[in-house]
Amino acid sequence: QVQLVESGGGLVQPGGSLRLSCVVSRSILSSTFMGWYRQAPGKERELVAAISRGSSTTYSASVKGRFTISRDNAQNTVYLQMNSLKPEDTAVYYCNVNLRRAGSWQSDSYWGQGTQVTVSS
Numbered sequence: 774q775v776q777l778v779e780s781g782g783g784l785v786q787p788g789g790s791l792r793l794s795c796v797v798s799r800s801i802l803s804s805t806f807m808g809w810y811r812q813a814p815g816k817e818r819e820l821v822a823a824i825s826r827g828s829s830t831t832y833s834a835s836v837k838g839r840f841t842i843s844r845d846n847a848q849n850t851v852y853l854q855m856n857s858l859k860p861e862d863t864a865v866y867y868c869n870v871n872l873r874r875a876g877s878w879q880s881d882s883y884w885g886q887g888t889q890v891t892v893s894s
Contacts, residue, residue, distance in 0.1 A: 775883045782888030793853040795868030806871040809853045811864035858892045
């Protein structure tokens, strides 16, 4: 079983910063997709940021310019650096990776347990 362990969430004041980490129990060299989603109470889960195997990145309009997604293949880790945090960023953040099966064209999707980010005065 592939496991994703997230850390770095917490309570921060508006304008502050946090860095989320997601450690994958297998090599991420076979990843076809890695991304961060978030879900606020009563809201649908939304994609916040994504990074491809070629390290191209995409961001939702609400976080573009403030958040940065990156990965470290040697550490099997994907990061989300969050700067200039706003109360609207309050949500549970989830790491998601798609890993290709050995000897197959198919990929499987895996999710982290979620980490709470609260932005409040």
